[in-house]
Amino acid sequence: MHILVQKYGGTSVGSVERIKNVARRIIKSKEQGYSVVVVVSAMSGETNRLLDLAHEMTPEPTRRELDMLVSTGEQVSIALLAMALQDMGHPAISMTGAQVGIRTDANFTNARIQHIDDKSMRAELAKGCIVIVAGFQGIDQGNNITTLGRGGSDTTAVALAAALKAKYCEIYTDVDGVYTADPNKVSDARLLREISYEEMLELASLGSKVLHSRSVEIAMNYNVVLHVRSSLNTTEGTLVVKEKKEMEQIRINGVTSKTDEARVTVYDLDHKPGVAAAVFGELAKQRINVDMIVQPSSTEATHTNRISFTVKKSDLKTVEGVIENLREMGAVKGKHAIDRDIAIISIVGVGMKSHTGVAAELFAILAKNKINIEMISTSEIKISCVIAEDRVLDALRGIHAGFGLDKEPEKTAPPAASARKRA
Amino acid sequence: MHILVQKYGGTSVGSVERIKNVARRIIKSKEQGYSVVVVVSAMSGETNRLLDLAHEMTPEPTRRELDMLVSTGEQVSIALLAMALQDMGHPAISMTGAQVGIRTDANFTNARIQHIDDKSMRAELAKGCIVIVAGFQGIDQGNNITTLGRGGSDTTAVALAAALKAKYCEIYTDVDGVYTADPNKVSDARLLREISYEEMLELASLGSKVLHSRSVEIAMNYNVVLHVRSSLNTTEGTLVVKEKKEMEQIRINGVTSKTDEARVTVYDLDHKPGVAAAVFGELAKQRINVDMIVQPSSTEATHTNRISFTVKKSDLKTVEGVIENLREMGAVKGKHAIDRDIAIISIVGVGMKSHTGVAAELFAILAKNKINIEMISTSEIKISCVIAEDRVLDALRGIHAGFGLDKEPEKTAPPAASARKRA
Numbered sequence: 058m059h060i061l062v063q064k065y066g067g068t069s070v071g072s073v074e075r076i077k078n079v080a081r082r083i084i085k086s087k088e089q090g091y092s093v094v095v096v097v098s099a100m101s102g103e104t105n106r107l108l109d110l111a112h113e114m115t116p117e118p119t120r121r122e123l124d125m126l127v128s129t130g131e132q133v134s135i136a137l138l139a140m141a142l143q144d145m146g147h148p149a150i151s152m153t154g155a156q157v158g159i160r161t162d163a164n165f166t167n168a169r170i171q172h173i174d175d176k177s178m179r180a181e182l183a184k185g186c187i188v189i190v191a192g193f194q195g196i197d198q199g200n201n202i203t204t205l206g207r208g209g210s211d212t213t214a215v216a217l218a219a220a221l222k223a224k225y226c227e228i229y230t231d232v233d234g235v236y237t238a239d240p241n242k243v244s245d246a247r248l249l250r251e252i253s254y255e256e257m258l259e260l261a262s263l264g265s266k267v268l269h270s271r272s273v274e275i276a277m278n279y280n281v282v283l284h285v286r287s288s289l290n291t292t293e294g295t296l297v298v299k300e301k302k303e304m305e306q307i308r309i310n311g312v313t314s315k316t317d318e319a320r321v322t323v324y325d326l327d328h329k330p331g332v333a334a335a336v337f338g339e340l341a342k343q344r345i346n347v348d349m350i351v352q353p354s355s356t357e358a359t360h361t362n363r364i365s366f367t368v369k370k371s372d373l374k375t376v377e378g379v380i381e382n383l384r385e386m387g388a389v390k391g392k393h394a395i396d397r398d399i400a401i402i403s404i405v406g407v408g409m410k411s412h413t414g415v416a417a418e419l420f421a422i423l424a425k426n427k428i429n430i431e432m433i434s435t436s437e438i439k440i441s442c443v444i445a446e447d448r449v450l451d452a453l454r455g456i457h458a459g460f461g462l463d464k465e466p467e468k469t470a471p472p473a474a475s476a477r478k479r480a
Numbered sequence: 481m482h483i484l485v486q487k488y489g490g491t492s493v494g495s496v497e498r499i500k501n502v503a504r505r506i507i508k509s510k511e512q513g514y515s516v517v518v519v520v521s522a523m524s525g526e527t528n529r530l531l532d533l534a535h536e537m538t539p540e541p542t543r544r545e546l547d548m549l550v551s552t553g554e555q556v557s558i559a560l561l562a563m564a565l566q567d568m569g570h571p572a573i574s575m576t577g578a579q580v581g582i583r584t585d586a587n588f589t590n591a592r593i594q595h596i597d598d599k600s601m602r603a604e605l606a607k608g609c610i611v612i613v614a615g616f617q618g619i620d621q622g623n624n625i626t627t628l629g630r631g632g633s634d635t636t637a638v639a640l641a642a643a644l645k646a647k648y649c650e651i652y653t654d655v656d657g658v659y660t661a662d663p664n665k666v667s668d669a670r671l672l673r674e675i676s677y678e679e680m681l682e683l684a685s686l687g688s689k690v691l692h693s694r695s696v697e698i699a700m701n702y703n704v705v706l707h708v709r710s711s712l713n714t715t716e717g718t719l720v721v722k723e724k725k726e727m728e729q730i731r732i733n734g735v736t737s738k739t740d741e742a743r744v745t746v747y748d749l750d751h752k753p754g755v756a757a758a759v760f761g762e763l764a765k766q767r768i769n770v771d772m773i774v775q776p777s778s779t780e781a782t783h784t785n786r787i788s789f790t791v792k793k794s795d796l797k798t799v800e801g802v803i804e805n806l807r808e809m810g811a812v813k814g815k816h817a818i819d820r821d822i823a824i825i826s827i828v829g830v831g832m833k834s835h836t837g838v839a840a841e842l843f844a845i846l847a848k849n850k851i852n853i854e855m856i857s858t859s860e861i862k863i864s865c866v867i868a869e870d871r872v873l874d875a876l877r878g879i880h881a882g883f884g885l886d887k888e889p890e891k892t893a894p895p896a897a898s899a900r901k902r903a
Binding site for chain 2: 073076077107110111113114115116117118119121122123125126128129132133135136137139140141143144150151153155156177200201202
């Protein structure tokens with residue numbers, strides 16, 4: 058019997074009535090002949106209620122105790138969902154992360170799954186039980202409760218699907234799937250039927266909130282077929298799968314934007330080995346994620362340099378502390394500047410690997426819309442540009458229309474093997 | 481270093497501010513030189529909130545899932561209390577029942593503790609940590625979460641004290657200790673400084689709500705000194721200890737009442753062996769607790785009999801079902817009657833074992849107050865009478881005054897060894 062893993066987020070289990078709806082949907086899948094494992098989040102609002110209690114208690118709760126506290130949210134959901142299923146006549150059993158045997162490292166509030174013991178789940182599935190697993194949580198070597206950080210329930214679902222070799226991992230959410238652009242910003246955004254792990258990974262890290270990148274990484278590593286779909290209707294959503302040859306026929310699959318980053322520029326750095334390493338080494342020590350980095354060629358005359366990079370606005374205070382330290386240590390001598398009014402727009406598509414001229418086309422579209430490009434960064438399947446924050450909607454809509462993302466793509470001729478440069 | 485176990489109930493941890501107060505009290509004990517293990521209940525109202533959710537989900541939630549659900553209440557409390565202690569500069573660690581290794585049987589919602597592994601607690605105490613344990617919960621052999629039923633957090637505290645050979649187990653509550661009578665009903669009720677396990681056990685099963693009888697049983701079996709005291713002030717409360725010789729000099733230590741039982745009388749039972757066994761065997765199968773049983777001598781003429789017994793009013797529906805079944809099986813031939821308007825008043829004291837005339841004195845007090853006795857039941861240290869429910873306050877006050885319970889007892893002369901009959 059094929060195993061199906063389903064994940065329902067906090068909104069889907071946000072009330073008694075919604076939990077009953079989820080139960081009915083699970084039963085349908087069971088009746089289609091699947092063995093079903095379900096991962097659920099805390100009821101919407103519950104995690105915040107618990108965090109508020111913690112912060113009333115102390116301005117800086119320890120991370121171990123935070124995990125002990127917030128992991129109760131998912132435990133409540135699994136018990137209620139199991140009750141709903143049993144009430145509808147279907148054997149079901151709830152299991153905490155500890156009971157499943159989801160072993161993680163000890164990095165509280167942001168732990169990584171190291172191992173899953175599938176024995177207890179398989180034993181219950183063999184009895185015909187629907188297995189309901191608490192998302193977002195695990196235990197470390199010392200049996201301390203850990204949580205997996207943002208998008209943790211998705212990560213749990215994908216990891217269980219990998220451990221159980223499930224046929225699909227269905228991620229139920231409040232949108233119909235993955236779109237060519239955010240439908241709230243681009244009205245003719247189109248639902249994608251299929252997308253590769255690599256593309257999904259770029260989209261996730263570029264601000265598309267449908268899936269967290271860690272869950273996509275695990276899916277890619279273990280070849281888990283993800284199905285992102287709505288818990289509010291029965292529309293087929295988006296399949297996230299291994300890249301297929303024909304996917305390269307489509308030049309780009311989506312355009313995204315994010316406005317939660319700021320650009321930091323540090324001037325007059327010594328032009329000698331180790332300076333950039335010192336800057337980014339210190340930032341890494343403070344767990345600051347640096348997104349884009351641009352270092353223009355140095356001027357031979359001065360032997361100094363400047364570096365620009367983008368970081369989350371919420372990390373700016375820490376970043377300024379790091380720069381002050383570097384200044385005291387003598388590694389930074391000049392001034393630095395911060396620009397908060399930026400946006401990063403990106404286009405993503407595995408087709409870039411074989412189609413030429415994609416970047417040139419992007420720059421032309423932005424130029425036509427009189428949008429200035431302030432930084433550029435590229436990967437094999439992505440091009441990102443920093444632009445002024447107040448031009449982000451114009452950019453998204455211009456790019457979406459310019460690349461014809463609103464239309465089902467025509468299958469272009471298979472690219473010549475030699476045509477693998479894109480600009 | 482001596483180990484002290486403290487237990488705080490739901491009211492004591494009912495808000496962020498109250499949890500902080502509990503933390504301050506714990507720190508005081510730590511600073512007196514104790515290694516402290518603390519057991520806490522769910523914040524007041526939380527367990528009911530969770531049960532309401534369950535009953536919105538299904539009229540009959542399964543007991544395993546109920547335990548999965550309600551055990552989260554204590555988990556929230558331990559995390560918050562640990563945060564409060566850490567915030568005040570004291571190392572503390574929260575532990576669930578599973579993490580401590582509180583192994584129980586699999587009787588969900590009313591499990592019994594079978595074994596406690598003290599290793600993890602001792603390791604944390606050795607580091608100077610205050611250990612905060614979730615009350616009311618454990619795990620069975622299959623790692624399912626179980627709960628211990630009514631008074632479960634007291635049971636956890638006493639069991640931990642036994643496992644750790646603690647010097648004291650302090651039970652913090654919202655009253656100052658154990659009184660000679662319920663102070664809400666008898667205004668001059670007196671706080672007892674010391675009471676034996678046996679007396680406390682009788683008082684607990686007779687409706688005194690300060691301690692649940694199971695926790696007293698464990699304390700008695702493992703010789704754990706209980707200290708029942710208030711979490712609202714620093715008054716010394718009541719010590720519950722092993723019986724001492726001098727305790728027998730006090731005739732009675734308390735008077736209690738309960739009004740949550742009803743009397744069932746079954747008429748015209750065959751006067752032959754096995755009939756009573758059939759009746760009470762069936763009741764036991766349905767897990768009905770029968771309290772008092774009275775069977776008057778049968779009349780030789782008819783060879784039939786009647787039996788009266790008392791059960792919880794909330795069990796009456798089940799009891800009537802049992803009687804109907806027995807009627808169909810032919811074991812019960814006559815009618816039955818139910819009287820809901822009864823009260824059971826009881827006096828308790830180890831001194832009864834050596835003082836004569838206690839029962840006679842009780843009956844005289846009731847007679848003087850024109851209170852009719854409808855059933856009598858006795859044990860070595862207790863006398864209970866069924867009376868009319870509307871006379872219960874008169875009876876309590878009459879007995880309390882009649883036996884002079886409001887005054888510190890005079891030490892009477894040691895009783896003669898031969899004078900061991902009491903009525």
